[in-house]
Amino acid sequence: MRNAARKQSPFRQLEFLFEAPVISQLPSAQELQNRAQSLLRRLNARILTNRVRVEWNERMRTTVGRADFRRYLISLNPALQEFGPAEIDRTLRHELAHLLAHFRFGKRRIEPHGREWRDACCDLGISGERAGHTLPLVGRSLSRRFVYCCQNCQGHFPRVRRIRRATACLACCRKFSGGNYDERFRLRLVKSSSQVISPPF
Ligand SMILES: [Zn+2]
Ligand SMILES: [Zn+2]
Numbered sequence: 001m002r003n004a005a006r007k008q009s010p011f012r013q014l015e016f017l018f019e020a021p022v023i024s025q026l027p028s029a030q031e032l033q034n035r036a037q038s039l040l041r042r043l044n045a046r047i048l049t050n051r052v053r054v055e056w057n058e059r060m061r062t063t064v065g066r067a068d069f070r071r072y073l074i075s076l077n078p079a080l081q082e083f084g085p086a087e088i089d090r091t092l093r094h095e096l097a098h099l100l101a102h103f104r105f106g107k108r109r110i111e112p113h114g115r116e117w118r119d120a121c122c123d124l125g126i127s128g129e130r131a132g133h134t135l136p137l138v139g140r141s142l143s144r145r146f147v148y149c150c151q152n153c154q155g156h157f158p159r160v161r162r163i164r165r166a167t168a169c170l171a172c173c174r175k176f177s178g179g180n181y182d183e184r185f186r187l188r189l190v191k192s193s194s195q196v197i198s199p200p201f
Contacts (some may be wrong), residue, residue, distance in 0.1 A: 060075060101119070150172055
């Protein structure tokens, strides 16, 4: 028991160090793609499993997620970061369900959020998922006024509120500064405008 706890502790400690001045980077597209593939692997959808790709799309403004059937591509809005890992995961599965339903019933005309899609949601572990999402994003518009950027990795960090204290990119601090706060990776404000987010399609 104690050994297990000790194994996790180096990361714990790092998070603790960073609690104040550093915010975490988005999970990488590759990470999410791997997750999508492992979800599909048990579902007898080999071609889709091999081809599915995931991207963070900085240009997305009005939707949180999108599924492109022809390119087997799921695009996610980096603004999702604000809502944490659970919502990122859920949006990933929502869009993956679109690809899966289309993969299964391709030629036939199916409703975007019809029975085939709901079945796919079920298979992907989000039974009861709804077209409009019950995300905090839905039903109200969200004003994301501030976007910060790491000059080093070009990672973007959209925030609802202005960041008050010196804050650096976690990924870069880990990579190049042994996990310590480093001024070189301090987040800079690149945009402060309004942006409205609506439910994924
Ligand atoms: Zn960075
Ligand atoms: Zn949808």
